[in-house]
Amino acid sequence: MTQLQLTLNLEDLKVDVVNSNLNEVMKASLVLVLNQLMEQQRDDYIQALPYERTEGRTGHRNGYYDRSLTVSIGNLELKVPRTRDGQFSPTLFEKWQRKEQSFVLSMLEMVVNGVSTRKVKKVVKQLCGEEVSKSFISGLTEKLDAEVNKWAGRPLNVMYYKYIFTDAMYIKVREHNRVVSKAVYIAVGVNKQNKREIIGLKVSHAESKAGWNEFFAYLKARGLQSPSLIISDAHEGQKNAIRESFIGTTWQRCTFHFKKNLKDAMPKKGSKEVMDLIKDIFDAPGIKEARKLKEQFMETYEEDSLFSKAAKLLDEGFEDAIQFFNEPKSYRKSLRTTNNLERINQEVRRRDRVIRIYPNNQSAFRLIGAVLMDIEETLDSGGKKFLN
Template identity: 35%
Template sequence: MAQKEYTANFEKVLLHCVAQPDPMLSMLEWLCEELMEAEISQKVGASKHEQEKERSTHRSGYRPRRFDTRMGTMYLMVPKVRNGGYIPFFVSERKRSEAALVQVIQEAFVQGVSTRKMNKLAKSLGIDNLSHSQVSAMAKGLDEQVQEFRSRRLDDSTYPVLWVDALYEKIRYDGRIISMAVLLVCGVDETGKRHILAIEPMLEESKQSYTQLFENLKERGLKTPSLVVSDAHKGLVTAISESFPGTAWQRCKVHFMRNILAHIPHKDKESFAAQLKQIWMAPTVEEAHQRAEQLVHKYEKRFPEAIQILENGLEDSLQFFCFSKLDARKISSTNMLERLNREIRRRTNVVGIFPSKDSYIRLVTTYLMEYEEEWSVSRSYISQLAIQQTLQTNAA
């Protein structure tokens, strides 16, 4: 009886798909939905609407996700869970040709490659029959995803810690090839998960450009953070203080050390750097000050310029001690962004000179969207308990 009922239901599905403009794509979409339902039920420990005491978490609605295949593009409603995150296995484990398809379109579209050449590239991956309309449709889809990601609302979460940095890329602008600043902002939410909050191209790093960046974030719903970590660019530091009154600023210790070591002779660099590093490895802020004083007394006559820079910027580089619950290694520098920037450069090197700032933003944002998705199902970057304790302390 059960077998007959299942067969009858399946026939209804087939008849529904056959009536659609693209029956095979419709069938694939139905199959993906069934696979997600089975996978999410296993992850939660209970089927939909089932009351189960042994369940590991709960469902929490759905989120739309574009999924490109050789049959075409479909928009899936991916189930969300309260704890742990969820990415369908067929998205994270799809075949190389499927994963490469979007990447080929992205990079070829960015470089203004002809449809004929794009077909040649695609065929090298075992993908046939790329038409101009398909290329245009996917390019349009990319732009829509990029715009949605870059303009999404930030009201739903609090981001107590932000990291801000800039990298430079060669971009064709107004008929010239220039080195354009691309400003990147990452943050951790109240659960300790990392998020990419902004990717903005600017003609220069200045107070005005950074103020515009922060005002755009505030318009999207960003609440005032507790701590911002960055280098000591004057325009950036001023924009932070004016845009986020009451927010602490942590000067990146790595950039700070580089600034100091630039005034140390090469033969003394290794020894001096080893001693300098000990300041930020101190267990307390008092001990850090003591180590700094010892270094000043030892080298103020030999390296006066380096010591002057150390004395002027020391306090700003020790602000992380005020957030004792948070991992000092992660909030004392912009290393997290430095690693991300290296990965961006590794991928953008295949392009070289971008034909426009829009082409750069299109390609990089799609990569960063992938990182954000991976972060959503990985371990918290900073302990959730530590974040909650910090938020409570600041609210008191």
């Protein structure tokens, strides 16, 4: 291996030291070192020193061209050596490109983790001494496309998901110079190892039966088999879509949302005792005990003008809300609500508040997908299981 020897012009360096601040001194020194490094590499490529006549020569020099390189202390203007055959390329830029990719990934991570574009620009300015445009930062996120699309479109027929949680949230998207609301459909499946996976993401129009049918068709096209139980809130369109899309699947109404609906149907004052009775119904040791407590509740409050509306709601939605009792006792608390998916939605919403308005559907899918991929890595990590 050729030993690299650097010959620096100390007079030039001394002038820079006297007349510049510390950053400029470092930049000037680095320019001299890197230029000399590239010169040495060209000598090795040609196998001859300047003006040297030798039989081993493999090429000829052809001057220099200017090229800038951004480093942590600022922008460097370098003189890059050329050869007549045009084949010589110093290793400096290849090596720096790898560092640059790392830097770009770091900026992407900042965006995904909810750091605003303005703050990212400030960080880049502090690190590199260079301004970057808002469009440059936004363009960075396009690098996520391939990774997010691969994750979101992965086959689902390699694993059976017995339990699936579904929900939708709303975001704002710019469309034809207008800001409109869009529904983000998300599905979380529990696999054979009793661990959770985020198996579905789709950005579509407002939550509706057609939207849910489209979302479920997209999951089935990727190989999803009908689960034993789907847990969701009581959105009418979603209920109908589940019934049509998954024959033989049981629907579990989220008891958290159901109890909230019941509470909203009661007077604001004097309802604590009644709500405690409802809580006892869903905390019963088994389905028979739950039904017995429910009948007692109906006998007590069905004709009570203050609580008759709540009693009617309970009667209508009761059977759909107690399907979790058919599952193993240790699973029931986790399967009776969509709370675990709500927490995922809250994390997405935390990042969403920074962005506020997505420029288009694809950018929303891309960034929310990246956030969900990040969240998925933290779900039931190591030996931890969602259902024990």
